[in-house]
Amino acid sequence: MNSLGCFNNIARNIKTRIPYGIWAKLIERRIYMIKIVDGFENSKQISKMIEDVAGELGISQKLEEIVIKHPPADSPLDMNYLSSDNKSLDLEIVDSLDNLEGRVRHELMHVADQLNEKFKYKDSLIPRKGTGAFRRYKYLWNVYIDSRLVKSGKPSYDTQEAREREIEECYPELSAALRKRCFAFLWGMGLLDFEQISAMSRDLFSAVEELKSLAQSHGEKQITFETIEELKSYRK
Template sequence: MKVSYSPQLMEESVFRHLNHLERSGYRSDYDEFHSLADPIYELPEDDREIAFEKVNRLFFMEKLKLGDHVLRALEAVGLIPKRKRTSKKSALLKENQALKSDEDFAVAEAAILPGEFTEETESDDVEQIEEEAVAVIEEEAPPEDTDEVSYDLAREFEERIKEVIVKRAINKVDEGSNVLNRVSGNPIIEMRVLASRFSNPEEALDLDAFLIQEFMHAKDMVDPEFDYEDAFIPGNPSVKNLITSRFRLLWNMYVDSRLGRIGVVSVLPKEARFREFDNFYRKIPDKQRRGIFEGIWTADKFTHEELLSMATDLDTLMSKYVDPGEISEEERDFIHLQGSPCPLCKFPTYNWVDDPESICDEMVLEAIQIDFPDWESKDGGCDRCIEVYELRAGVG
């Protein structure tokens, strides 16, 4: 399995990282980069793009070692055994040290080969990579007994995955992982990440946590036991967005809980994830809400279908973790979750009037039932709809 990085990601990541170092007073890498990059402007215009790509590749992979974040994340989730990375010393660096003048550098630059990253094989063959930077990883001797996290060394996932491609995301919505060619049997993990995440060395743990979480999602996608599939979510766009948000939350909880059990850092700690869960399901009584959260957090296995069912249907979630005697059917009917569609206007609702009958005039209820004959007070409604019908009934 090889790990490759898009030229756009390498270019912007190196630029941001070096600028941060320069502003922080560390100029050595910044100056070295410009000693290699500035003479490229003397080359013919058609040759500059390739030359800049070589310099960016050198700094991304070798000098700044930004690609190591990806390798560590792959190790942490068990997609690759714990390994060490080897590389041939970049010809670009060798040539630059040997050149004595800018003129010599300009002549030699066109002949420079890109840095190569190879995986050792029995025949010790070295494959030249021309179009993209490829981080290759080789097996390392078993580590000595230390306090480090013991990673899963099983090769089943590595052998199942053909390639990992890391690309630049254009915004936060674009970030995340996906598995291409999953059905065909030659899956490729595509990771999109903002280049700005690579800029600050002090935020390296946040970058690692993000990559680990997204690679866990990708690992689930290729895990036959999780049985991931591109499911169709019925309903209007607002309902689809609501179900998708709940599903993402439940899947993130499943990921974070497994990472916590093996001592690997996650994007959010348990209590922070509970606050997110609490925001989605705050209408469920406190005791039952905490019980549902703990039940999901301590679960060993979920399938994609189980998570999607719990995100889609509140009864499925409640029946799985709440005993029938703890809460009656009538009480369940009054649970109106934030973001659920109002039965009147169908828009996502965050300010519910749970029992209009207890606070509204009878004329308001009659006005609602004229338009919605099947509506009952226990169905509730959003505060705006109730206000509209109060005005229509002349009692607002």
């Protein structure tokens, strides 16, 4: 019997002893579990942090299960994988307490965005992996998340300064002056949805009128890179 079935059996046994008002509130809550695989030295701290942040973001009310796993040895990065039915989440978390809250908040903000209907997340809008647009898509969404965390006074994965330095990796064809102004605009933007992020990853200047005018004033254009290798090796 799964955890939800066990809960239902227990609930039926105690329902008659719980006042209706309290019972109504109880059944509104989704029952979910946090599991962590063996081998974590910091399992208690990591599990507690994920539980707290998931509750704060409202994720715990929408998921049935969160499984905390080790990232691959050849790619020690924090990653999130939400199931196609939006009911379970696999979190790959580096076993370290360094900036744990910022890292967890960043990953769970990705999930909170995906679970938010207003964000309009669709797998079909993700640029093809291995392309320059895919690298830019990841960067733009990361900037959108970290900027919101910093503005709200919460720990973030990366600082504003680190994200500003990273923009050169994504847009090496642009001048330093234009990159600086583009980043300031991106960091200061209000609410975005996934359709906007997807469009910006393919053509930053066509998707946002303010940035289009900015690029025209500098006489510069964005280059489309078919592969990440082309993006990395670009030289003016």
